[in-house]
Amino acid sequence: MAKTLDASPDQLQKITHGQETRVAARKKRLRAVKRWGWRIAGYVFFLLLWDVASGTLMSDRLLVPPAGVAREIGEIFQSGDLWMHLSSTLQKIGIGFTLAFFLGTTIGLLTQSRWWEAFFKDWVTSTMTTPGLVYALVVGVIFGFSPIGPIVAIVFASFSYVTVNVAEGIRALPKDLIDMSKAFRVSPGSRLRNVIFPHLAPYLFTGVRYGFSIAWKVTVLTEVFASNKGIGFIMRVEFQLFSMAGLLAWISIFFILMLFLEKGILQFIEQRFFRWRQEVKLA
Amino acid sequence: MADIRVEHLHKEFGTGVEKVVALDDVNLDVSGHVFVSVVGPSGCGKSTLLNVLTGIENPTRGKVEITHEGRDAFPGYVFQSPRLLPWRSVMDNLIFVHKDRSKETRERCRRYLGMVGLEDRGSKYPGELSGGMQQRVGIARAFSTEPDVLFMDEPFSHLDAITARSLRRELHDMWKATKKTVLFVTHDVGEAVELSNRIVVFAKGGTIKDDITVDLPFPRDPADQDVAIAKADVLRKFEELDLIAT
Numbered sequence: 029m030a031k032t033l034d035a036s037p038d039q040l041q042k043i044t045h046g047q048e049t050r051v052a053a054r055k056k057r058l059r060a061v062k063r064w065g066w067r068i069a070g071y072v073f074f075l076l077l078w079d080v081a082s083g084t085l086m087s088d089r090l091l092v093p094p095a096g097v098a099r100e101i102g103e104i105f106q107s108g109d110l111w112m113h114l115s116s117t118l119q120k121i122g123i124g125f126t127l128a129f130f131l132g133t134t135i136g137l138l139t140q141s142r143w144w145e146a147f148f149k150d151w152v153t154s155t156m157t158t159p160g161l162v163y164a165l166v167v168g169v170i171f172g173f174s175p176i177g178p179i180v181a182i183v184f185a186s187f188s189y190v191t192v193n194v195a196e197g198i199r200a201l202p203k204d205l206i207d208m209s210k211a212f213r214v215s216p217g218s219r220l221r222n223v224i225f226p227h228l229a230p231y232l233f234t235g236v237r238y239g240f241s242i243a244w245k246v247t248v249l250t251e252v253f254a255s256n257k258g259i260g261f262i263m264r265v266e267f268q269l270f271s272m273a274g275l276l277a278w279i280s281i282f283f284i285l286m287l288f289l290e291k292g293i294l295q296f297i298e299q300r301f302f303r304w305r306q307e308v309k310l311a
Numbered sequence: 312m313a314d315i316r317v318e319h320l321h322k323e324f325g326t327g328v329e330k331v332v333a334l335d336d337v338n339l340d341v342s343g344h345v346f347v348s349v350v351g352p353s354g355c356g357k358s359t360l361l362n363v364l365t366g367i368e369n370p371t372r373g374k375v376e377i378t379h380e381g382r383d384a385f386p387g388y389v390f391q392s393p394r395l396l397p398w399r400s401v402m403d404n405l406i407f408v409h410k411d412r413s414k415e416t417r418e419r420c421r422r423y424l425g426m427v428g429l430e431d432r433g434s435k436y437p438g439e440l441s442g443g444m445q446q447r448v449g450i451a452r453a454f455s456t457e458p459d460v461l462f463m464d465e466p467f468s469h470l471d472a473i474t475a476r477s478l479r480r481e482l483h484d485m486w487k488a489t490k491k492t493v494l495f496v497t498h499d500v501g502e503a504v505e506l507s508n509r510i511v512v513f514a515k516g517g518t519i520k521d522d523i524t525v526d527l528p529f530p531r532d533p534a535d536q537d538v539a540i541a542k543a544d545v546l547r548k549f550e551e552l553d554l555i556a557t
């Protein structure tokens with residue numbers, strides 16, 4: 029107390045400000061812990077539900093209990109099949125979505141001209157609304173078991189999500205900020221780095237997120253019909269063997285992988301890129 | 312300091328029936344360490360004049376020359392809204408308008424942030440500051456480039472009266488200390504009288520109607536009698552020119 033009284037008004041303000049920041053940080057941490065608690069509770073609840081349902085609502089051969097599926101996952105891990113199928117699927121998605129990203133961005137940039145927009149518009153819309161199953165069937169017939177099939181399907185199914193978002197981002201370019209940088213004679217390169225790209229980043233991000241999730245679905249679907257490798261292929265094999273444990277195990281692996289990509293990678297990038305938004309929200 | 316020469320400047324937007332004349336045969340000469348206000352009703356082409364002067368817009372006809380000792384003058388600009396990059400820190404917003412990120416540049420940016428009283432906010436994002444503080448950053452940004460000429464477009468019109476008043480004082484001090492040529496657009500006659508040596512009056516249709524010299528010592532207190540009288544004089548001229556809508 030005596031120490032506080034000795035402080036000048038300026039110092040006093042700093043002290044209280046420091047305390048406020050600490051209190052806010054502690055509250056934030058508590059909220060995060062609480063959220064994790066609920067999230068874990070959700071997992072426990074649904075796993076329990078699954079466990080109870082298996083054997084009571086349904087035969088445990090049709091709905092294999094979590095423990096059985098876990099055992100199966102362990103076996104898949106040990107057999108070495110996991111990496112072969114996973115890498116095959118990931119490779120196709122990696123190549124296919126990279127192509128889709130560049131194609132989508134290019135078309136998005138082109139559609140700023142009204143002529144190119146007229147040229148592409150209906151194609152973008154129709155590729156976006158065509159069900160993934162249609163691509164899977166068509167490339168299956170044309171390319172057979174070749175890995176080119178899924179890649180082509182990915183490009184067709186997902187580029188439009190990037191296109192639409194890029195186009196929207198460019199339509200919303202911050203003219204006032206661009207004028208400002210022109211008035212200050214900022215070079216075009218610096219303008220691109222400091223104004224246009226940071227503005228487009230969230231749009232690109234949304235495009236990638238949607239496009240990527242579509243790419244996953246189409247890849248797996250294509251593999252179910254026409255492939256001899258990959259997660260979709262192995263799911264079909266398990267289906268033909270009526271192996272529910274295997275099917276559920278692969279679904280679980282797929283689920284864990286998606287979760288890792290979403291939480292581990294996409295969210296990490298997002299947090300790095302958009303830190304300014306969080307700081308502003310906290311203020 | 313800079314010399315601004317505007318000759319027979321004409322600016323139109325659109326064509327045919329949608330044609331709008333924003334500036335009509337504008338002639339203006341400004342030079343030296345002066346503070347010139349451009350006053351007029353909304354939509355009379357004041358902002359367009361600044362946009363043409365800074366090169367954001369091209370003139371339809373006529374000539375614009377802004378020189379400093381024979382070469383092209385380097386302009387600074389303070390906008391109506393702060394126009395800061397929301398994804399860059401305050402300090403980086405200042406550095407952004409500089410050609411380099413050298414130590415001298417950083418030092419200079421820090422100094423001008425200090426002049427507007429924000430030396431300890433350099434690492435904040437604009438969204439974390441109040442509207443008045445953001446506008447201060449905009450002013451510091453313009454001054455930090457040490458421009459030959461400073462263009463200001465109603466920079467205080469979005470702020471509350473108290474903040475605007477203290478910023479006007481800061482602006483005056485900075486103008487005096489840095490000896491800039493300032494062209495200041497406003498629709499607030501009181502503000503123009505308080506800050507400027509000269510008031511250029513615009514009317515609808517984008518023409519200059521009057522050019523008034525305000526010969527009062529600085530600093531000017533709006534509550535001061537002479538300042539109040541000068542303001543009343545300018546307003547009376549507005550009425551004579553039929554600028555005030557009835």
